[in-house]
Amino acid sequence: MSLFSLQDIRFDVPGRRLIDGLSLEIAAGQVTALIGRNGSGKSTLLKLITGQHVPTSGQILFEGSPLSDWPRRDLARALAYLPQVTPPTEGMQLDELVQLGRYPWRGALGRMRAQDHARVGEALRLCGVETLRHRLVDTLSGGERQRGWIAMMIAQDARTLLLDEPISALDVAHQVEVLGLVRRMCRERGLSAVIVLHDVNMAARFCDHVVALGEGRCLLDAPVDALMTPEALARIYGVEMSVGASAHPFALPL
Amino acid sequence: MRRLALWGPLAGLLALSLWMLAAVQQLPLADWPVVPYDPAGMTLDQILLAFGAMPRGMVALLVGAALGLAGALMQAVLRNPLADPTTLGLQAGAQLALVAATLLAPGLLAFGRGPVALAGAALASGTVLALAARRGFAPVTVTISGMLVGLLCAAIATALTLSRGEYLLSLVIWNGGALTQQDWSGAAILAAVLLPALALALLMARPLLLLSLGGEGARALGLPAMPLRLAALAVAVVLSATVAAEVGLVGFVGLAAPAIARRLGARTIRQRLLLATLAGALLLSLTDSALMLLAAAGGPVLPSGALTGLIGGPLLIALLPRLRATVPPETEAGDRPAPRARHPRRVLLVLAVLLPVLSLATLMAGRGLGGWGLLDPALRETFLPLRATALLASLAAGALLAGSGAILQKLTANPLAAPEVLGVTGGASLGYASAIFALPSPGALELALGAGGGAALALLALSAYALRAEMAPARLLLAGLAIGALSSAVLAAIMASGDMRAWAVLGWLSGSAARATPLGAAALTVLALLLAAGGMLAGRWLQILPLGGAVAGALGVPVTAVRLALILGAGLATGAASVLVGPVSFIGLMAPHIARSLGLTRPRDFLAGAMLTGALLMGLAAFGARSLAYPYDLPLGLFATLIGAPWLFAGLMRRT
Numbered sequence: 032m033s034l035f036s037l038q039d040i041r042f043d044v045p046g047r048r049l050i051d052g053l054s055l056e057i058a059a060g061q062v063t064a065l066i067g068r069n070g071s072g073k074s075t076l077l078k079l080i081t082g083q084h085v086p087t088s089g090q091i092l093f094e095g096s097p098l099s100d101w102p103r104r105d106l107a108r109a110l111a112y113l114p115q116v117t118p119p120t121e122g123m124q125l126d127e128l129v130q131l132g133r134y135p136w137r138g139a140l141g142r143m144r145a146q147d148h149a150r151v152g153e154a155l156r157l158c159g160v161e162t163l164r165h166r167l168v169d170t171l172s173g174g175e176r177q178r179g180w181i182a183m184m185i186a187q188d189a190r191t192l193l194l195d196e197p198i199s200a201l202d203v204a205h206q207v208e209v210l211g212l213v214r215r216m217c218r219e220r221g222l223s224a225v226i227v228l229h230d231v232n233m234a235a236r237f238c239d240h241v242v243a244l245g246e247g248r249c250l251l252d253a254p255v256d257a258l259m260t261p262e263a264l265a266r267i268y269g270v271e272m273s274v275g276a277s278a279h280p281f282a283l284p285l
Numbered sequence: 286m287r288r289l290a291l292w293g294p295l296a297g298l299l300a301l302s303l304w305m306l307a308a309v310q311q312l313p314l315a316d317w318p319v320v321p322y323d324p325a326g327m328t329l330d331q332i333l334l335a336f337g338a339m340p341r342g343m344v345a346l347l348v349g350a351a352l353g354l355a356g357a358l359m360q361a362v363l364r365n366p367l368a369d370p371t372t373l374g375l376q377a378g379a380q381l382a383l384v385a386a387t388l389l390a391p392g393l394l395a396f397g398r399g400p401v402a403l404a405g406a407a408l409a410s411g412t413v414l415a416l417a418a419r420r421g422f423a424p425v426t427v428t429i430s431g432m433l434v435g436l437l438c439a440a441i442a443t444a445l446t447l448s449r450g451e452y453l454l455s456l457v458i459w460n461g462g463a464l465t466q467q468d469w470s471g472a473a474i475l476a477a478v479l480l481p482a483l484a485l486a487l488l489m490a491r492p493l494l495l496l497s498l499g500g501e502g503a504r505a506l507g508l509p510a511m512p513l514r515l516a517a518l519a520v521a522v523v524l525s526a527t528v529a530a531e532v533g534l535v536g537f538v539g540l541a542a543p544a545i546a547r548r549l550g551a552r553t554i555r556q557r558l559l560l561a562t563l564a565g566a567l568l569l570s571l572t573d574s575a576l577m578l579l580a581a582a583g584g585p586v587l588p589s590g591a592l593t594g595l596i597g598g599p600l601l602i603a604l605l606p607r608l609r610a611t612v613p614p615e616t617e618a619g620d621r622p623a624p625r626a627r628h629p630r631r632v633l634l635v636l637a638v639l640l641p642v643l644s645l646a647t648l649m650a651g652r653g654l655g656g657w658g659l660l661d662p663a664l665r666e667t668f669l670p671l672r673a674t675a676l677l678a679s680l681a682a683g684a685l686l687a688g689s690g691a692i693l694q695k696l697t698a699n700p701l702a703a704p705e706v707l708g709v710t711g712g713a714s715l716g717y718a719s720a721i722f723a724l725p726s727p728g729a730l731e732l733a734l735g736a737g738g739g740a741a742l743a744l745l746a747l748s749a750y751a752l753r754a755e756m757a758p759a760r761l762l763l764a765g766l767a768i769g770a771l772s773s774a775v776l777a778a779i780m781a782s783g784d785m786r787a788w789a790v791l792g793w794l795s796g797s798a799a800r801a802t803p804l805g806a807a808a809l810t811v812l813a814l815l816l817a818a819g820g821m822l823a824g825r826w827l828q829i830l831p832l833g834g835a836v837a838g839a840l841g842v843p844v845t846a847v848r849l850a851l852i853l854g855a856g857l858a859t860g861a862a863s864v865l866v867g868p869v870s871f872i873g874l875m876a877p878h879i880a881r882s883l884g885l886t887r888p889r890d891f892l893a894g895a896m897l898t899g900a901l902l903m904g905l906a907a908f909g910a911r912s913l914a915y916p917y918d919l920p921l922g923l924f925a926t927l928i929g930a931p932w933l934f935a936g937l938m939r940r941t
Contacts, residue, residue: 107841118833122886135841
């Protein structure tokens, strides 16, 4: 069974059609990159599959059942989402942020049990932010903060992670760190991830599968190797690029 | 711009014919005097026309033009479609300066009202800008700071007016923005200010266009942003202060005129400045001529300012959707990490111990016939129950306002959110006023029901709006402000009617704990405890909601329902408390701020600390209001505002 199954999705905003008849299967257990030019509908698609937007027409299945049928709490237990711009967290410590990930399991009133604290501790450790747990989130560096938010998603115990441009404001070292972390989580814990990315080289290096969008339609839906050809890149970005290879394939504009 | 070619002349023609209609009602065209006017050879009716109706029509045009230009300038400088002399507190500042000068130092007015009004407006705008600079001139924050400064100035002006009742009538009529004229001097002064201001504004049009790229962008193109901002704002301040000095408060024309200009397709800054000036002139002229016709037809004599306020509230709400595109989200972020107490429980414990200590002290001690001292044992039986009732009611009201402020601040992730801003208190005032005017001799219960009903209605309107607009919290605050502006406009019209019942409303507006009944005090206490309990239960929501709808939704929080429940809770708490303390107190803003500066950041600690602080503050205010002018009770709400607000502004501006 595929993770997400999109059937002829359309999504309109007044005066514009952002997603135009998209049908797509996203497989479980792998890292899927969502790429495309600015305004191609990547972020919109991500918001559709998190349930933040409701498609104008068409149906989205998540793990076999329609997204709209999922109770909110159950969906939050299965699906974790990282927004493109993480909001300011006034006066919040990192461990408190990560604890918020337990909300889907404990609700507004349920007591945090030993098992919840264990999950939080494990998430902090897996993301390498254990030593920062008592720091204020707003005082962390960009990469540390992003890893902290991912720790929250891990503590959420969701099987699927959805990330909207998680590396757009980070330097290359932090980019590698964050994407490496997501990939490691998927490999070691059997999670699935869908990541909106701008950098084709990062997509090629860290993802298994790629979905490319253009004007709300699917341009490419293939294993990531198929992305790294001059023809595919020209079709997606409209720019001539040359593809080379050292340890991994890379692409540069001509 | 094609629409302009059609609508411009049409509106001009309409304004002219409406004024002519009103003027001909006064005196048939055949009897009109000929230029030059010489009072010696004219009949009384001719004099009334030539030195009353004619300059009045001119003043309406000039005032409207001045406000339209001021609004367009401010909106261009602050890049904020909601900026205008009313929303930025300029008019209220000028009003306060004039009221203070009239009552305390009439000698200052020897040089005319202009300089005094200018000083007040400049002080108010300086305060707003200093507050706004701390948050990068983010539009929503600028507007909220401006409205707060406006509320504060109005509260102080009311306190001054109440303290010297004999001047009340002329002041409130002036407050209402009546355009009545006795000669051409007002028109001359306005024209002498407007024309150079317009010339200066047009000279600044191109630099202002660069500034619309933002401060950094403008600097990169070689334009020093600060001097330009200050110069343009100075022109706007002079314009609004002149208007305030000549005719008083005329609300929201500065907001409406640029909005109309934009609707007509004014794209460049130069077009906007010119068109907004024109639109403001025609708008106010139409309004004033309509009111003149109404009065001539035997209707009530209403000041134009009150009517423009009525238009302004709904307009503000209509403009809110425009903000989506213009608010850069990152500039709304706080600029310093909040302090965090290492042992929040200990801080709370100290506050919880202080509360009974203070209560006992204010119960037993105070000012009596024999001066300061302990309560005479012989009088205890009479006085203690009275004092206890008033104290309990004050503590509960303080806790309610503070709790609702704390909830709203968490809900909107904006430390300037407060129940006073939510419009609920405005609705309560309107309900109270309607009860006084509609019922022959309303008792305490009817009045409480009136105020409560008004608060509930405001709340319902707010919730309906909030649900429709997908509950963007910042816009919710602005919608609340719009409701507040609407109610204060109606109140201004009521006051301007000169009815003696207006006194009762004015007295309530300033609040008093002495009116509290044991039943009322008990009810408020129960409500306060309920709010505290509800807030504790909602602690996790209060932690998640500041992170925004997307994150909260992804964590499985039913965002809309939770937000609605919190708004309703906060609104009910505010309405109940404002029945006692009057509509403005600033406790709801101050107490959460103090709690935050004590380092209480986790939602439950924050809420508990804010409620305790609010109770403490209101207890202190009640004590002061009772004792300072013994044997008279000073207004409680005003006392709370006056002790708290300056401290609050100082705290908000302090650099860390």
